[in-house]
Amino acid sequence: METKNIMIVGVGGQGTLLASKLLGRLLLGKGYDVKVSEVHGMSQRGGSVVTYVRYGSKVYSPIIDKGEADIILSFELLEAARWTEYLKPGGKIITNTQQVNPMPVITGAAQYPDGLVEKMHSAGMDVDAIDALSLAEKAGSAKAVNLVLMGRLAKWFDFSDEEWMAAIEQSVPAKFLEMNKKAFALGREA
C-alpha cells in the first residue's frame, strides 16, 4: 500500500501530540508500518506546531513534504491556511474554526485574515470546518478539542468504534476518559 500522510497542525499547547500518539497507536494495531514525527522544545511555546503521521506497507521518511498530505487536521484556522502548500492535490483539510491570535496580530503588526474557510474553498480546496471548541465545551472541557477533532477525522477511516475507543483508553488519563469519549462522539456526529 502506498504511504498515506496525515499532518496534524496547531498552536503549541493545544494537544496535537496526544492526537498523533493516539492515531499512531491505532494504525500500528491495524498492522501498518507507522512513523510519527513530533516537535519538542522551544517551538512548543505557543508557536506554530506540526506533527506528521505516515502509514503504509513500508514508511521511510518520518516527515511529510509539500504536496504530500492526504489530510491536514488543523486545531486552529490560521494554521490550516499556513500549511495548505503541504496538501496533496485532491487532499482534504479538516479544521477547527477556532482562532488563536499569534503575537504579531496581538501587537497589531499583522492582521488575522478574514474568511479563511471561504478563501480555501474558493482556491478549490476540500475543507471540512468544524467548531471543535464549542463541541469540546459541550463535552465538558475546552481541552477536549483534540478528541473532537479526532472524532471528525475518524469519519475518513474504516475503523470500528471499538478500535477507536481502545486507542482513546490507552491515550488519555482514566479520570478524563468519559469526557474525552463524549468529545470524540460529538466530533464524529457533527
Add this chain to the structure above:
Amino acid sequence: MKTLMLGNEAVARGLYEAGCSFVSSYPGTPSTEITECAAKYPEIYAEWAPNEKVAMEAAFGACLAGKRSFCGMKHVGLNVAADPLFTISYTGVNAGMIIAVADDAGMHSSQNEQDSRHYAMAAKIPMLEPADSAEGLQFAKLAYELSEKFDTPVLLKMCTRVAHSQSVVEPGERVESPAKPYEKNGPKYIMMPGNAKRRHPVVEERTNALIAYAETTPLNRVEDGSDHKIGIITSSTSYQYVKEVCGDRFPVLKLGMIWPMPEKLIRDFAAKVDLLVVVEELDGFIEAHCRNLGLAVSGKDYFSCIDELSQNIVAEKLGISHENGTALQENIPARPPVMCAGCPHRGLFYTLAKNKLTVLGDIGCYTLGAVPPLAAIDTTICMGASVSGLHGFNKASGGETEGRSVAVIGDSTFMHSGVTGLINIAYNESNSTVIILDNSITGMTGHQQNPTTGFNLKGDPCTKIDLESLCRSVGIKRVRVVDPYNLAECDQAVKEELAAAEPSVIISRRPCALLKYVKHKAPLVANHDKCVGCKSCMRIGCPAISIVDGKAVIDNTLCVGCGVCQQLCKFDALESGKEA
C-alpha cells in the same frame, strides 16, 4: 511485541537491554528523552548532572568502576564536554561507555547548526548513527559491545528527526552485564604526558582496527539498485529521504558507523556506479572522506550544508519528479513561540525594557524576552555566557556600562555554567548586576529537575542548592529576591542594584506557570466601561490579551490571573476574576 517508540525512547530501551546501569546527562533538545526514558527503568541509576562535562566525567567514573554507563546531550552540550571527551579517548574504558549526542539540523530548538560528526574524527572515537527507532535500540546495544571490544567510549549520534520520530521497534529482554572489577592501572588511566604519549599510538592502532571492522560490519550495508548511473552513500535520516524518493532504483551504501569510515567498501561501491553522490545533512563529512580516498564524488555541490534535507529536496536534486503543492494566496501572519500567559519571566523583562537596559541573555525559555514587544535582550550565545559576558562588557567600558547593563540567566543554566562567571565577577571585581530567573525548573526542555529544585531525576526529594547562599559564598554581598509578578518591587530592585557600588545578584523567583503544583487565580475580566483602549497592557506581550474593537479582551482559556497587566492599567479596567 511491536510498538511505536520515539528514537530517544528506543535508545533508552537499548541501554536497558544491554545492561546499562548508570546514566548521567544534562537535558537539551533533542536529546532529553533518552535520559528521561532510561530513568523509568528501576535497574538503571539515572541523574541530571549540572552540566554535560560533569555528566560525561560521571559516566566515565561509572565505567571505570565496572558498570556499563551512558551520558546524553545535545550538540552544543558536547562542546561543554569536549574536554573529557578527547582524553577519555586515550584512556579507553573498563566497562562499556556510550555518549549520545543529538544534532539539530534546521535549528528547531538550538542556537547553532553544528555537525557533531567532526568530534568523532577529532577525538578519534567511533560514532554510530541510527536512521530510525529500531536502529536506535539495536545500535545502542551494539555500541556497548564495540566499546568493550575496542576499549573506547562510543558516540551515538542522533538528529532531531530520528530522536523525535516514533517508529516501530520490537523490544527484547534485559541481559545483565556483569560488573568488571576496577583494577588500578596508572599507565592507562593517568593521562600525564609520559603515559599519554604511550596511549596516543594505542588510539591510532584502535582506529585502524575500527576501520577494518567498518569494512565488514552489518552497520554499513549496500542495498543494490537496478540503475547504476548513480550510487548514493548516505546515513541517518537522509537515508530515509533517499529511499522514500528512489526506492530500489539506485544502489545505496548506508553507513550506520559514521566514524571511522571504511575504505575498501566505499571504493568497491564507487567502482560499480557511474556517478557517486553523497546525501548527508549539514557538512560534507562523508564526502570529504570519499575525496580523501581520491574518488570523484558529488554532494554539497547539490545538497546544501544549511538546514535540513527532505524527500522533496532529495528528489529535486536527483532530477526525480515530485509534487510541490499549492499554497493559499494569502498573507499568513507568522506564529513565533511566545512566553506563556502567566510566565514569571514576563514581569522582569518588562522592567528591563522599561529601564532601557543592555541585557546579556542566556539559554532557556527566557530567550523569548528578545521577541517584541518586550525586545529586552541584546545577546544570546551559549549556556552561561550572560554572566561572563557582562563582566567583560563592563570591564571593557571602564565601568561606564555598569549602571545600565545586566545579565539574565535561568536557575538551571546558572548551575550549569553561570556560577563560574559569577566567581569571575567577584574575583576580578566588576560591578556587575546578575539576575537569576529562578522558575524552579529547567523549563524549555520540558520541566527537568536541577540542583536548585530539591528533587532529583527520579522525582525523589534531595539536597537543594540554595542560590542565595551560593552567590554569597562566592563573594557577592548584595543578594536579594524579588517576585516578578510585582512590577514595582522589580523596578526598585533593579534600580537599586544597578546604583550600588558593588556587584549584586537579583533572584527573580516564581515557579514556571506550567508546573502542575502551581495554583492559578481566576482569569481576569476586562471592564469595557473603564477600558479606554490605551494599549498599556499590550506592552508585556501576553498571549492572553488582545485589543478587539478598541478595547482590551482577555482570553479566559489562557489567562491565569497573574495580575502583571493589572499593574499597567491606569484605569483599573482589568479586574480580578471571581474564584470558582
